[in-house]
Amino acid sequence: AWIRDISLSQVNGSTISGASCYEAGDYTMPHTDRAAGRDGDHEKRRIAYILHMTKEWSPRFGGDLVFMSPTYHIHPTFNTITLFPVSRASWHFVSPVASITPANVKRLAFSGWWTSTNIREANSIEDGDNDNQRHSEFALTVDGNDGAIIEYPASYEDTRGLWVSALD
Secondary structure, three states, rough: OOHHHHOOOOOOEEEEEEEEEEEOOOOOOOOOOOOOOOOOOEEEEEEEEEEEEEOOOHHHOOOOEEEEOOEEEEOOOOEEEEEEEEEOOEEEEOOOOOEOOOOOOOOEEEEEEEEEOOOHHHHHHHHHHHHHHHHHHOOOOEEEEOOEEEEEEHHHOOOOOOHHHHHH
């Protein structure tokens, strides 16, 4: 019920999950996680989640989750989860993992989607005028130690930015 309430979306379908492991040089291209959601489909991705799992990660290693509009970075800080709606407005990517990253350190994450079986409702929400607003108001990162919501400035504080620190 909590996910439904904060996302303004029915999430009564499957929960899909997987794991990722990024090493130096790895990254993803910009994407939205959005699938077409045709009427014949049984489910549609509604809410994405990423649980960051690397204890030894430093912001200098890159591998940030980068949202494109508005542009902001989320460092893959250990034991935090990022939640965001899957929509036309949720363009994001993982920035390159820096070559200075030690070979024994990997950017590990457990991620996936909560889905809805109501394809028409999901498409209607995405096609509505509030899709960009829904994305900008809902995306958040939660600290796994105390449950606190980590605001964007705090998630990037004191790191001097990916591009500067990765070149040091």
